[in-house]
Amino acid sequence: xxxxxxxxxxxxxxxxxxxxxxxxxxxxxxxxxxxxxxxxxxxxxxxxxxxxxxxxxxxxxxxxxxxxxxxxxxxxxxxxxxxxxxxxxxxxxxxxxxxxxxxxxxxxxxxxxxxxxxxxxxxxxxxxxxxxxxxxxxxxxxxxxxxxxxxxxxxxxxxxxxxxxxxxxxxxxxxxxxxxxxxxxxxxxxxxxxxxxxxxxxxxxxxxxxxxxxxxxxxxxxxxxxxxxxxxxxxxxxxxxxxxxxxxxxxxxxxxxxxxxxxxxxxxxxxxxxxxxxxxxxxxxxxxxxxxxxxxxxxxxxxxxxxxxxxxx
Amino acid sequence: xxxxxxxxxxxxxxxxxxxxxxxxxxxxxxxxxxxxxxxxxxxxxxxxxxxxxxxxxxxxxxxxxxxxxxxxxxxxxxxxxxxxxxxxxxxxxxxxxxxxxxxxxxxxxxxxxxxxxxxxxxxxxxxxxxxxxxxxxxxxxxxxxxxxxxxxxxxxxxxxxxxxxxxxxxxxxxxxxxxxxxxxxxxxxxxxxxxxxxxxxxxxxxxxxxxxxxxxxxxxxxxxxxxxxxxxxxxxxxxxxxxxxxxxxxxxxxxxxxxxxxxxxxxxxxxxxxxx
Numbered sequence: 001x002x003x004x005x006x007x008x009x010x011x012x013x014x015x016x017x018x019x020x021x022x023x024x025x026x027x028x029x030x031x032x033x034x035x036x037x038x039x040x041x042x043x044x045x046x047x048x049x050x051x052x053x054x055x056x057x058x059x060x061x062x063x064x065x066x067x068x069x070x071x072x073x074x075x076x077x078x079x080x081x082x083x084x085x086x087x088x089x090x091x092x093x094x095x096x097x098x099x100x101x102x103x104x105x106x107x108x109x110x111x112x113x114x115x116x117x118x119x120x121x122x123x124x125x126x127x128x129x130x131x132x133x134x135x136x137x138x139x140x141x142x143x144x145x146x147x148x149x150x151x152x153x154x155x156x157x158x159x160x161x162x163x164x165x166x167x168x169x170x171x172x173x174x175x176x177x178x179x180x181x182x183x184x185x186x187x188x189x190x191x192x193x194x195x196x197x198x199x200x201x202x203x204x205x206x207x208x209x210x211x212x213x214x215x216x217x218x219x220x221x222x223x224x225x226x227x228x229x230x231x232x233x234x235x236x237x238x239x240x241x242x243x244x245x246x247x248x249x250x251x252x253x254x255x256x257x258x259x260x261x262x263x264x265x266x267x268x269x270x271x272x273x274x275x276x277x278x279x280x281x282x283x284x285x286x287x288x289x290x291x292x293x294x295x296x297x298x299x300x301x302x303x304x305x306x307x308x309x310x311x312x313x
Numbered sequence: 314x315x316x317x318x319x320x321x322x323x324x325x326x327x328x329x330x331x332x333x334x335x336x337x338x339x340x341x342x343x344x345x346x347x348x349x350x351x352x353x354x355x356x357x358x359x360x361x362x363x364x365x366x367x368x369x370x371x372x373x374x375x376x377x378x379x380x381x382x383x384x385x386x387x388x389x390x391x392x393x394x395x396x397x398x399x400x401x402x403x404x405x406x407x408x409x410x411x412x413x414x415x416x417x418x419x420x421x422x423x424x425x426x427x428x429x430x431x432x433x434x435x436x437x438x439x440x441x442x443x444x445x446x447x448x449x450x451x452x453x454x455x456x457x458x459x460x461x462x463x464x465x466x467x468x469x470x471x472x473x474x475x476x477x478x479x480x481x482x483x484x485x486x487x488x489x490x491x492x493x494x495x496x497x498x499x500x501x502x503x504x505x506x507x508x509x510x511x512x513x514x515x516x517x518x519x520x521x522x523x524x525x526x527x528x529x530x531x532x533x534x535x536x537x538x539x540x541x542x543x544x545x546x547x548x549x550x551x552x553x554x555x556x557x558x559x560x561x562x563x564x565x566x567x568x569x570x571x572x573x574x575x576x577x578x579x580x581x582x583x584x585x586x587x588x589x
Contacts, residue, residue, distance in 0.1 A: 024486075028413055031492045035409035039402045040421060042462035047431050050439035057438060120324045129575050130332045133339065136571050136578075138521045140539035141560035144546055145342045148553050151354070156341065159356035189338070194582065201583035250434050253523045257543065271434045278438050279528055287438045295435040302430065 051295065057288035064282040078289040088290075090265050091273040094180055098187075098269060099248040106188045107240055110195030115229060117196070118203040128200065132193035139190065139253040146186050147173060147258055173258055176266040183254045183267055191247075195240055202236035203229070242305050249298050270294050339564070345557040346370055353553045370558040379548055381559065383534070384541030391453050391537060392519040398461040399515045400508055407470025408496050412482055422471075429464040437528065444529060455529045456537075460519060466511045469581065473507040474500060510581030513574055517567055538563045 058078055062071045082088050117127045134142065149156050150172035161169040170178040206229065214224050230237075252271040255261060261268035261276065268276075274294065278287030333340070344360050345353045347367040352359055374381050410422050440459060441450075449455040477500060485495040501508070523539040530536060533544065545559045571578055 025414070028492060029415040032409050032413035032415035032418060035405045035413065035496070036418075036421060039406035039462055039467055040425065042402065043425060043428050043464060046440060046443075046459055046462060047428050047433075047436060050436035050443065051431050053439035053442070054436060057442075116324065116328060120321055121328055122321070122325050123329075125575075127328060127332060128579060129572065130336060132575075132579065133336065133568065133571075136517055136521075136567055137339065138539060138542075138560075138563045138567070140521075140523050140542050141563040142338075144542055144556055144560045145338055148345070148353075148556070149338060149341065154354040154356075156354075156356065156358055163356075189335075197579050197582050246432070250432055252434065256527065257523065274434065274437065275528070278441070284438055284442070291435040291438055295432060298432055298435075299430065 054288040054291045057285050058292050060285045060288075062285045064284050074285070078286050082286070082289055082293065087265060087268070087273065091268045091270050094265075094267060095249060095251070095269045097180060098184060098251060099245055101181075101184045102187050102191070102248050103241060103244045105184075106191045106195055106244060107237065109188070110192045110240075111199055111230075111233070111237075113192070114196045114199035114203060115225065118200055128197065131196045134190045135193040137190070140257050142186065142190060143254055143257045146182070150182055174263060176263050179259055179263060179266045183251075183258065186254055187251065191244070195244075198240055199233065199236060202233045206232045238305075242302060245301055245305060246298055249294065249301070270297070342557050342560055342564075345554055346561045348554050350552060350554050353557070366554065370554050373549070373552065373555040374545070374558045374562060377549075377555075379541065379545045380534075381541055381545065381562065384536045384538050385562070387453065387535060388520055388537040391456055392516050395457050395460050395519045396512050396515045398457065399463050399466060400512055402461060403463055403467040403470050403511065404501065404504060404508065405496070406467045407472075407474050408500055410467075410471045411474035412477070412479070412500070413492065425464055425467065429468075434524075437524075441528065450529065451531050451535065453535060456522070456525050459525060459529075460522065463515065466515060469511055470504070470507060473504055477503055506577065507581070509574065510577045513570065513578050514581055516570075517578075520567055 057071075059073055059075060060071045061074045061077070113131060117124055117131075121127060150158075152158060152169075152171040152174055155172075157172070158169040172178050172182045210228050210232070211224055214228060219227065250271055251269050252275070255267050255269055255272045256275065259267040261272050270290065271294065274287050274290040277283045277290060340360070341358065344358070344362060347365055347370065348359070348362040349364045349366040349369075352362060352364060376382075410418065444450050444455045444459070449458065481499055481503070482495055485499050490498070520538065522537070526537045526540050530540065536544065542556075542559050542563055546556055549555050
């Protein structure tokens with residue numbers, strides 16, 4: 001093993017290879033592959049291969065019940081049916097509203113909280129932890145708590161609203177107008193802490209002398225915030241925007257636990273629709289079509305966000 | 314200067330108040346879990362219960378009709394095994410990507426980077442078929458197999474191991490240690506902080522997972538805590554105090570682990586930006 005680093009560079013090929021096939025670099029190649037093998041095989045078998053398999057399934061009418069023999073090729077039928085289905089547009093619209101509301105809300109609120117924690121406060125450690133707690137709390141347990149808080153007649157939230165003089169408060173999860181907003185509120189509340197932690201990491205990277213120079217030039221706090229803090233956090237905001245948008249298209253837990261897509265599809269979203277078709281009606285071909293639409297929607301949004309970012313700078 | 318300090322104190326106090334409002338749903342959960350049923354919905358809220366009912370509620374959840382303790386053990390078992398496997402797989406791959414030299418390494422890495430963009434939700438249907446075909450449907454093994462591989466945690470490991478000085482590895486080689494021993498005896502001990510971070514994150518994701526158990530488990534004996542809460546709510550739909558106790562039971566252990574190891578968790582999130 002001693003001549004490890006030299007052996008890679010210059011070994012007379014003919015003789016020494018016969019004597020010693022397992023040179024250092026060959027060993028390293030073999031071990032290198034062995035070390036990445038479990039992870040890579042796992043990801044290929046459970047990620048990449050299923051994605052391709054669902055592309056195949058999306059061109060079939062398979063319904064699981066009829067077994068593997070019941071797979072019939074139907075061409076683009078599923079896609080055509082999907083784009084004619086009004087339910088698909090409802091879920092898409094709900095999903096877009098969910099994205100349009102949760103992403104800016106969770107990012108802006110988190111930015112403000114992070115800046116306040118970073119610049120003015122004592123007990124930074126305490127605040128960091130407090131705002132992060134909802135993020136680690138089990139979503140289903142959180143949903144159970146909010147379902148009681150949102151109770152239309154006895155819940156704390158409506159009692160509070162009524163004590164402020166709002167005599168006819170919304171029925172929240174039970175109302176077609178407010179159910180999605182109830183879910184948005186819970187989702188934003190849960191994710192803010194994550195965004196705060198990411199922003200705090202970004203804030204520590206901004207050099208203090210920028211603020212000192214601005215102070216000397218007479219810029220007030222607001223100007224410092226808009227002219228230094230926000231632009232310097234550009235990449236952080238960009239990262240958070242992409243991940244939040246992507247995650248907003250995966251929303252499932254709150255919908256599945258709280259509303260089951262209801263009332264009257266008011267909270268039905270893409271992944272929940274996929275779940276209904278695939279795992280309640282067992283229409284695997286159709287659910288696979290939805291999987292690919294989801295994959296493509298997320299892909300397009302990622303690319304668009306990246307391009308928008310590029311144009312901006 | 315004195316003025317500055319006063320304004321700082323005021324902002325801290327305001328922020329403290331805001332943080333209490335922010336946490337109020339969870340504080341409410343704690344207080345409701347220790348009340349008698351008829352006090353739960355009282356308004357204005359009794360934050361400190363007048364009639365304590367903590368033990369009774371605890372018994373309803375843990376020794377009632379729903380075998381909550383059993384679900385708890387299921388969740389612990391699945392989370393521990395998944396976490397252990399993830400740490401082994403991701404640290405091995407991370408070490409190889411960071412410190413070993415071989416052809417096509419970067420191509421494989423780039424491939425994983427691309428696969429990272431595949432949403433797990435897009436592969437639910439074929440994974441279901443695959444798991445059924447493997448005969449793993451309705452087993453804990455299905456959940457473990459499906460979640461033991463994590464691309465973001467592999468990236469996190471690689472990132473950390475890139476920072477380990479190459480000299481440690483060369484020194485190991487000179488002493489005659491094989492690469493496996495170098496990984497096991499030199500690199501892993503140095504990577505303890507990042508292993509702790511990745512381990513907590515993975516445990517948390519596994520514990521909180523709802524979608525996979527919902528789809529891949531049917532037998533109620535196999536349920537995990539989130540599914541347990543669901544069936545609990547189904548059975549005790551109007552016993553809010555008991556439901557809140559179930560929610561506390563689900564959240565509290567993770568919360569304690571987090572509060573003890575908060576630095577590791579927050580560092581992991583901030584450095585890697587990893588998200589489950």
